Amino acid sequence: MTTTFITGANKSLGLETARRLLEAGHTVYAGMRDSANGDAVRALGAHVVQLDVTDQTSVNTALGSLPELDILVNNAGILGTSFGVEDLTPEAMQSVLDTNVLGIVRVTQAALPLLRRSARPVIVNVSSGVGWPRFLSTEGHDEFPVPAIPYAASKAAVIALTVQYAKNLPSFRINASDPGYTATDFNGHGGHQTVTEGTDATVRLACVDADGPTGEFHNRNGRIDY
Template sequence: MTITLITGGNKGLGYETARRLIEIGHKVYIGARNEELGKKAADELGAKFVLLDVTEDASVSDAVAQIVKSEGRLDVLINNAGISGPYTKPEDVTADEIRQVYETNVFGIVRVTNAFLPLLRKSDAPVIVNVTSGLGSFGMVTNPETMESKVNSLTYTSSKSAVTMLTVQYAKGLPDIRINAADPGATATDLNGHAGHQTVQEGTDAIVSLATIGKDGPTGTIIDRKGTLPW
């Protein structure tokens, strides 16, 4: 059985990804920083819950210890936890605002990925999926025909550009692990006030696709549900 951990898995894209992976036979651990909401989601889905705040070293270490004790390995890590932050005008953005978003969206991926590497390396076919966004794609935001080009959010968009580059650099440095990034697209979730035009099932297509690749699958790529995303 494939052992999968999804950070920020108690709602939205994380919740739907968990549902779909459980449906095809994965044993899923939902990581959430809110114990009540995390346990409720896990119970609804038939998943396991692990208390996990990606911004806290001690919380991440405790989550690793729990999965070491219960499973002894991890096959798939989905770095899904993310926040949008305030949509402040570029001239009004503060370093503290950027730091807060990066703490979850960027540093959280580094913190969780590095902590779980020993468990991933006990898998026969370890996989990491980083949830990014077309809003962080230079190709998308500079194309006037895309929705992404109409958004001017210095903090969130730059954090997702960083996620994509982290993905590429991890893939280059860790060739024994398949590491890719998924862009859900404009999906209706709490993150965007349910403003997206896609359903959560459509939004998780790319995530599920990358979470289920084999040991000969791609690495260092970024896709959405339609295919390769321009970088």
């Protein structure tokens, strides 16, 4: 049996990832800040775990409650409160980085002892095309009109830390996924993709074989080339 832990799994992309991996036969532990919001994922058959990725004690307690772990999906993230230069403050930047980047580091570091016992350890970090400079700077891409600085910077950092973790842990399969412009709370459900389409890359990367890709960035169409 494959045991999977998903952060931010109470709604949207996290909930759909949980649904699809449960359907694939995984035992899923669903992390979320408020376990009272876990009815939807609990109804699917997942085990709800209280988790605040910005709180090291919460992270340690959550990971310490797991009996084993094969796959970690770092999905939790926030959009933040700054959407341009005029409203940008160091505090706004710090808040986004604390959840989207440091949150991944806290959870991943706490998960490593469990993952090292797995025969096929896998980590998927949910990033975004908004963190890919080529998409941000090329007209015609969904990401080009986005002016927000903290979110873009945080997702670029997620891609970089994914590459570096993969280099440091060659026996793991560690990749970053780009959901694409998916209809979620982040964009007022204005995205042109469904949550199922938005989780295609994450689910595929969660299920890679031991000789599968590592240190790569993928969307639902495959690897995103540099």
